[in-house]
Amino acid sequence: MTTSSSQVAEKLVHVPLGERAYDILIGPGLIxxxxxxxxxxxxxxxxxxxxxxxxxxxxxxxxxxxxQTDGIEVASLTLPAGEKxxxxxxLAAVCDMALAARIERNDAIIALGGGVIGDLAGFAAGIVRxxxxxxxxxxxxxxxxDSSVGGKTGVNSRHGKNLLGVFHQPDxxxxxxDTLNTLSEREFRAGYAEVAKYGLIDKPDFFExxxxxxxxxxxxxxxxxxxxxxxxxxxxxVVVEDEFENGRRALxxxxxTFGHALxxxxxxxxxxxxxxxxxxxxMALAYRFSARLNLASPDDAxxxxxxxxxxxxxxxISDIPGEALPVERLxxxxxxxxxxxxxxxxxxLTRGIGQSYVADDVAASEVLTFLxxxxxx
Amino acid sequence: MTTSSSQVAEKLVHVPLGERAYDILIGPGLIxxxxxxxxxxxxxxxxxxxxxxxxxxxxxxxxxxxxQTDGIEVASLTLPAGEKxxxxxxLAAVCDMALAARIERNDAIIALGGGVIGDLAGFAAGIVRxxxxxxxxxxxxxxxxDSSVGGKTGVNSRHGKNLLGVFHQPDxxxxxxDTLNTLSEREFRAGYAEVAKYGLIDKPDFFExxxxxxxxxxxxxxxxxxxxxxxxxxxxxVVVEDEFENGRRALxxxxxTFGHALxxxxxxxxxxxxxxxxxxxxMALAYRFSARLNLASPDDAxxxxxxxxxxxxxxxISDIPGEALPVERLxxxxxxxxxxxxxxxxxxLTRGIGQSYVADDVAASEVLTFLxxxxxx
Ligand SMILES: NC(=O)c1ccc[n+]([C@@H]2O[C@H](COP(=O)([O-])OP(=O)(O)OC[C@H]3O[C@@H](n4cnc5c(N)ncnc54)[C@H](O)[C@@H]3O)[C@@H](O)[C@H]2O)c1
Ligand SMILES: NC(=O)c1ccc[n+]([C@@H]2O[C@H](COP(=O)([O-])OP(=O)(O)OC[C@H]3O[C@@H](n4cnc5c(N)ncnc54)[C@H](O)[C@@H]3O)[C@@H](O)[C@H]2O)c1
Ligand SMILES: [Zn+2]
Ligand SMILES: [Zn+2]
Numbered sequence: 001m002t003t004s005s006s007q008v009a010e011k012l013v014h015v016p017l018g019e020r021a022y023d024i025l026i027g028p029g030l031i032x033x034x035x036x037x038x039x040x041x042x043x044x045x046x047x048x049x050x051x052x053x054x055x056x057x058x059x060x061x062x063x064x065x066x067x068q069t070d071g072i073e074v075a076s077l078t079l080p081a082g083e084k085x086x087x088x089x090x091l092a093a094v095c096d097m098a099l100a101a102r103i104e105r106n107d108a109i110i111a112l113g114g115g116v117i118g119d120l121a122g123f124a125a126g127i128v129r130x131x132x133x134x135x136x137x138x139x140x141x142x143x144x145x146d147s148s149v150g151g152k153t154g155v156n157s158r159h160g161k162n163l164l165g166v167f168h169q170p171d172x173x174x175x176x177x178d179t180l181n182t183l184s185e186r187e188f189r190a191g192y193a194e195v196a197k198y199g200l201i202d203k204p205d206f207f208e209x210x211x212x213x214x215x216x217x218x219x220x221x222x223x224x225x226x227x228x229x230x231x232x233x234x235x236x237x238v239v240v241e242d243e244f245e246n247g248r249r250a251l252x253x254x255x256x257t258f259g260h261a262l263x264x265x266x267x268x269x270x271x272x273x274x275x276x277x278x279x280x281x282x283m284a285l286a287y288r289f290s291a292r293l294n295l296a297s298p299d300d301a302x303x304x305x306x307x308x309x310x311x312x313x314x315x316x317i318s319d320i321p322g323e324a325l326p327v328e329r330l331x332x333x334x335x336x337x338x339x340x341x342x343x344x345x346x347x348x349l350t351r352g353i354g355q356s357y358v359a360d361d362v363a364a365s366e367v368l369t370f371l372x373x374x375x376x377x
Numbered sequence: 378m379t380t381s382s383s384q385v386a387e388k389l390v391h392v393p394l395g396e397r398a399y400d401i402l403i404g405p406g407l408i409x410x411x412x413x414x415x416x417x418x419x420x421x422x423x424x425x426x427x428x429x430x431x432x433x434x435x436x437x438x439x440x441x442x443x444x445q446t447d448g449i450e451v452a453s454l455t456l457p458a459g460e461k462x463x464x465x466x467x468l469a470a471v472c473d474m475a476l477a478a479r480i481e482r483n484d485a486i487i488a489l490g491g492g493v494i495g496d497l498a499g500f501a502a503g504i505v506r507x508x509x510x511x512x513x514x515x516x517x518x519x520x521x522x523d524s525s526v527g528g529k530t531g532v533n534s535r536h537g538k539n540l541l542g543v544f545h546q547p548d549x550x551x552x553x554x555d556t557l558n559t560l561s562e563r564e565f566r567a568g569y570a571e572v573a574k575y576g577l578i579d580k581p582d583f584f585e586x587x588x589x590x591x592x593x594x595x596x597x598x599x600x601x602x603x604x605x606x607x608x609x610x611x612x613x614x615v616v617v618e619d620e621f622e623n624g625r626r627a628l629x630x631x632x633x634t635f636g637h638a639l640x641x642x643x644x645x646x647x648x649x650x651x652x653x654x655x656x657x658x659x660m661a662l663a664y665r666f667s668a669r670l671n672l673a674s675p676d677d678a679x680x681x682x683x684x685x686x687x688x689x690x691x692x693x694i695s696d697i698p699g700e701a702l703p704v705e706r707l708x709x710x711x712x713x714x715x716x717x718x719x720x721x722x723x724x725x726l727t728r729g730i731g732q733s734y735v736a737d738d739v740a741a742s743e744v745l746t747f748l749x750x751x752x753x754x
Contacts, residue, residue, distance in 0.1 A: 088469045095465075099536040102713070127504075127541045130531065130622075154507065159476040164504045166543055245507075336479070 011229040015149065015236045017243060020169040024149060024232050026225060030176035031063050031137065035070025041172050042133045044107030048098040049076040050121035051112040052085065055139050058182050063112055063137065075101035083268040083275070085116050086155040088164065094124040098132070108133040108171070114140035114187075115147035115275065119165070122153030126168030136170045139179040141191025142276050145198075145231035148173045150239040150252075156268070160336045161260045167244055175232070177225055188218065189312050190276025193255075193283070195227050198234040200283060200304065201251050204354030206230060211307050218311070250358045254348040255282030261333035262317065265325045272322050273314075280313035281320070289370050290350045300352045317374050327371045334367065388606040392526065392613045394620060397546040401526060401609050403602060407553035408440050408514065412447025418549050419510045421484030425475040426453040427498035428489040429462065432516055435559055440489055440514065452478035460645040460652070462493050463532040465541065471501040475509070485510040485548070491517035491564075492524035492652065496542070499530030503545030513547045516556040518568025519653050522575075522608035525550045527616040527629075533645070537713045538637045544621055552609070554602055565595065566689050567653025570632075570660070572604050575611040577660060577681065578628050581731030583607055588684050595688070627735045631725040632659030638710035639694065642702045649699050650691075657690035658697070666747050667727045677729045694751050704748045711744065 010027030025037065038047070047067055051060055056078040064074050077097040079085050098109055109132055111121035118136055125134035136148035154165020180188065195217070199207025216223035235252065242249040259275070259282030266272045287301035305315045317325060334345065345364055350356040387404030402414065415424070424444055428437055433455040441451050454474040456462050475486055486509055488498035495513050502511035513525035531542020557565065572594070576584025593600035612629065619626040636652070636659030643649045664678035682692045694702060711722065722741055727733040 088465065088472075092465045095534065095541055096536070099534055099540055099713075127543055129540060130529070130542050130544055152507070157472065157476055159473070163476055163506060164472055165507050166504055167507055336476075 009225075011225060013229060013232040013236055015169075016240055017169060020151075020243075022169060022171050022173065024173040024175060024236070026144070026175045026177065026229050026232065028176065028178045030174040031059055031179070032066050034063055034066045034135075034137065034174055035068075035072060037172060037174060038067070038072065038108065038135060039070050042106065042108055042135075044104060044133065045071055046073045046101060046103055046107040047075070047110050047135075048094075048101045048103050048108070049074060049110045049112050050079065050094050050097075050117055050124070051076065052079050052081040052114070052117050054081045055113040055117070059112060059139065059179060063110075073101075079117070079120075081116070082270055083116055083156070083263070086120050086162075088155055088157075090120055091123055091155055094121060095128050098124060098128045103128060103132050105129055105132055108135050110135045110137060111148075112137045112139065113143070114138065115143040118143050118147050119153050119162070120155060122151070122168055122170065123155060123165050126153055126166035131168065134168060134170045136173040138173065138175055140183055141180055141188050141228075142194055143191075144175040144177075144180070144228050145191060146194040146235060148175065149232055149235045151243070152245075160264060160333065161268075173232075175228060177228065180224075181220075185312075187274065187276075190274045190280075192217070192311055193276040193280040193308070193313055195231050196307065197252075197254055197279065197283060198231050199354060200287075200350070201234075201254050201356045202354050203230075203234060204352075206234075207307075207353055214307075214311055247358070250346065251348060251356055254350070254356050255279045255284075255286050257334060257345075257347055258282035258285045258330075261330045262320065262325070264333040265329045266320060266322070273320055277314050280308045281315055281317060284308060284315035285317075285370075285374070286348060286356075287350060289347075289367075292370055292373075293349065293366070296350050296352050296355075300350075303353065317371075324375075327368065327375070330371055331364070331368055335364070386602075388602060390606060390609040390613055392546075393617055394546060397528075397620075399546060399548050399550065401550040401552060401613070403521070403552045403554065403606050403609065405553065405555045407551040408436055408556070409443050411440055411443045411512075411514065411551055412445075412449055414549060414551060415444070415449065415485065415512060416447050419483065419485055419512075421481060421510065422448055423450045423478060423480055423484040424452070424487050424512075425471075425478045425480050425485070426451060426487045426489050427456065427471050427474075427494055427501070428453065429456050429458040429491070429494050431458045432490040432494070436489060436516065436556060440487075450478075456494070456497075458493070459647050460493055460533070460640070463497050463539075465532055465534075467497055468500055468532055471498060472505050475501060475505045480505060480509055482506055482509055485512050487512045487514060488525075489514045489516065490520070491515065492520040495520050495524050496530050496539070497532060499528070499545055499547070500532060500542050503530055503543035508545065511545060511547045513550040515550065515552055517560055518557055518565050518605075519571055520568075521552040521554075521557070521605050522568060523571040523612060523629075525552065526609055526612045528620070529622075537641060537710065538645075550609075552605060554605065557601075558597075562689075564651065564653075567651045567657075569594070569688055570653040570657040570685070570690055572608050573684065574629075574631055574656065574660060575608050576731060577664075577727070578611075578631050578733045579731050580607075580611065581729075583611075584684075584730055591684075591688055624735070627723065628725060628733055631727070631733050632656045632661075632663050634711060634722075634724055635659035635662045635707075638707045639697065639702070641710035642706045643697060643699070650697055654691050657685050658692055658694060661685060661692035662694075662751070663725060663733075664727060666724075666744075669747055669750075670726070670743070673727050673729050673732075677727075680730065701752075704745065704752070707748055708741070708745055712741070
């Protein structure tokens with residue numbers, strides 16, 4: 001992954017959530033400036049950094065130095081990389097580290113890493129002393145455009161993904177675009193699935209722009225920072241309208257009901273599937289399912305699939321390497337997914353590109369039949 | 378403990394917290410009516426009851442029957458009794474039970490027991506699916522007058538008490554006064570310490586009333602329900618003013634900084650000290666400390682100690698059975714207590730009976746000297 005990020009102007013997206021409002025800064029070199037950005041916004045002078053084994057060797061020292069330069073006392077914990085780290089056991093370890101470091105209400109827990117670290121560290125920040133300050137320094141594309149914004153935190157349970165957590169908004173998000181230079185192509189693509197998602201939810205023009213400009217987004221430069229900023233703004237808009245997910249926010253789950261089921265059925269084994277890949281397949285399925293229900297045109301479903309394929313993302317269940325996934329296992333995972341209300345299945349369906357909506361009355365039998373059909377493809 | 382509760386009229390205290398407003402019902406026979414009270418307030422028809430080994434044999438069947446009669450599907454988990462149950466491990470067990478029971482956002486987790494069960498179950502209700510409904514059925518005096526109201530939930534850490542948790546208000550509190558008939562004298566007394574606390578914070582008349590009427594509160598009857606209702610109202614008033622403990626709510630910690638330190642130093646061993654006993658000693662210490670600082674008169678400190686003694690509560694560190702507690706251990710526990718901001722000690726001090734206030738600049742050295750002096754007493 002190459003980038004010409006130093007020519008990219010910094011972007012700011014403000015998330016206007018009243019008492020919980022915060023800034024998202026997007027641009028190069030932000031880790032080096034983290035100390036000043038934090039001390040100008042947070043009273044405490046202690047920080048507990050949570051990161052993972054891939055990210056620590058790349059950025060932990062630079063961040064620690066930057067914080068110490070501005071007089072912040074730093075403790076840190078480096079955890080294994082991967083979805084399995086989002087567990088109650090690791091949550092306990094993070095909380096213990098923060099308490100040992102005597103993090104108080106006005107001090108910060110800092111997430112330095114992808115969405116796994118962000119979700120875990122944010123959960124800890126939400127429960128240590130019933131809430132301490134929280135700073136996101138997302139280093140994967142997925143976390144820069146999605147998970148670091150909006151305050152959803154959590155860990156997985158044996159019953160499903162993200163079933164335990166709290167809403168705890170960050171006080172600051174620093175999306176340092178330089179960090180994307182060390183991200184693998186595969187992870188960059190996975191994050192791109194969430195970028196495309198914003199277009200598919202309600203921004204047909206953005207989707208069209210991506211169809212034309214995706215190569216520049218991948219190669220870095222102004223188009224990349226532009227895509228990240230548009231994505232953060234899109235997420236912010238939805239979150240501000242529905243902070244606690246009682247309605248519209250569910251739209252952000254486009255592709256996620258299927259996606260989460262695929263992740264669960266592959267036991268969160270990242271060698272087979274990572275979150276964004278699950279979302280890519282899930283979005284393709286959501287469009288195909290909507291076409292099957294005569295809601296969207298098959299052409300739109302084709303167009304979505306074509307674009308995701310062009311960037312190298314999987315779009316079919318059979319694209320997942322390894323043993324075939326039994327439909328029953330997927331149905332079970334879907335039923336336990338948290339977007340189930342009083343027994344009925346809630347799905348994000350669509351009437352076309354950028355015309356998604358929340359359907360809360362989807363019959364399980366329809367889903368089952370649809371999934372059975374996918375086996376033949 | 379005897380009671381004439383059937384003659385006591387039911388009392389209602391409403392906690393006006395906007396979207397999070399709820400009712401506290403106080404009176405006899407409420408467990409038998411739990412189904413109707415819940416179904417009229419909560420949409421879901423599933424409930425996960427959390428209780429402990431002392432309370433389960435007494436009330437779990439009655440509650441289960443009452444809920445099932447009103448069409449609520451019930452799952453339950455019975456945990457060991459005692460403060461050690463407030464741990465992340467038990468939290469994981471409660472969450473797992475609730476998820477296995479497919480508790481969704483509109484279903485309820487129900488706490489049936491004392492403050493330990495309430496704090497633990499409430500924490501679980503705050504994090505399962507990022508928040509499900511929560512019903513408190515407090516069965517100890519302490520939980521009826523204090524812990525079941527106000528939305529503070531949590532568990533202990535090796536670094537100190539209640540260091541992990543969330544604010545999660547209940548949707549309903551059912552304080553069934555009949556359950557107090559099976560509570561031990563010792564636990565009833567411990568709960569009484571929190572009743573007296575409300576008088577000592579800012580209700581000198583209530584404290585005076587208690588000095589005259591405490592025997593009737595202990596023996597049951599109208600004075601008992603009256604004292605519980607006044608206590609709930611007092612707690613509600615403070616919580617409504619400062620839901621997230623940024624200021625005035627800290628007053629409820631009168632006696633608790635010392636109390637928590639004593640609990641920690643005795644390793645939460647209930648054979649030596651239970652929470653309310655720690656609070657009783659803590660309040661006596663807070664008044665003596667305030668007298669030593671020339672804030673309150675020694676007469677007031679004497680009066681507080683005399684009343685607590687009269688009802689049979691401990692008032693001195695040396696009243697705790699077992700080996701003497703080193704002052705250093707207490708200081709360490711105080712320093713790690715969560716009412717510490719940027720290094721300074723926050724204490725609730727007092728200018729007299731019912732004249733408590735938050736002091737956030739108490740020098741550690743003063744506390745140390747004061748505690749050293751207590752050894753001689
Ligand atoms: N909270 C939310 O709103 C939200 C939204 C979307 C996704 N998520 C969660 O986010 C998680 C997925 O996030 P993710 O894709 O970032 O996963 P991740 O955190 O596992 O990161 C992906 C991989 O990239 C590595 N990595 C991260 N930054 C790097 C860098 N700069 N250089 C080299 N390697 C780097 C990580 O070590 C990891 O191996 C899932 O758990 C998902 O549930 C949460
Ligand atoms: N959340 C808050 O705002 C808040 C406020 C004050 C205290 N607390 C917490 O509450 C806890 C103390 O509460 P507690 O004193 O109720 O402790 P507890 O829950 O341990 O109950 C005390 C004992 O009484 C038993 N018991 C309870 N009800 C009974 C009944 N009806 N009959 C017979 N036995 C019964 C229990 O099994 C236990 O052995 C502490 O953990 C404290 O930190 C929380
Ligand atoms: Zn996602
Ligand atoms: Zn208490």
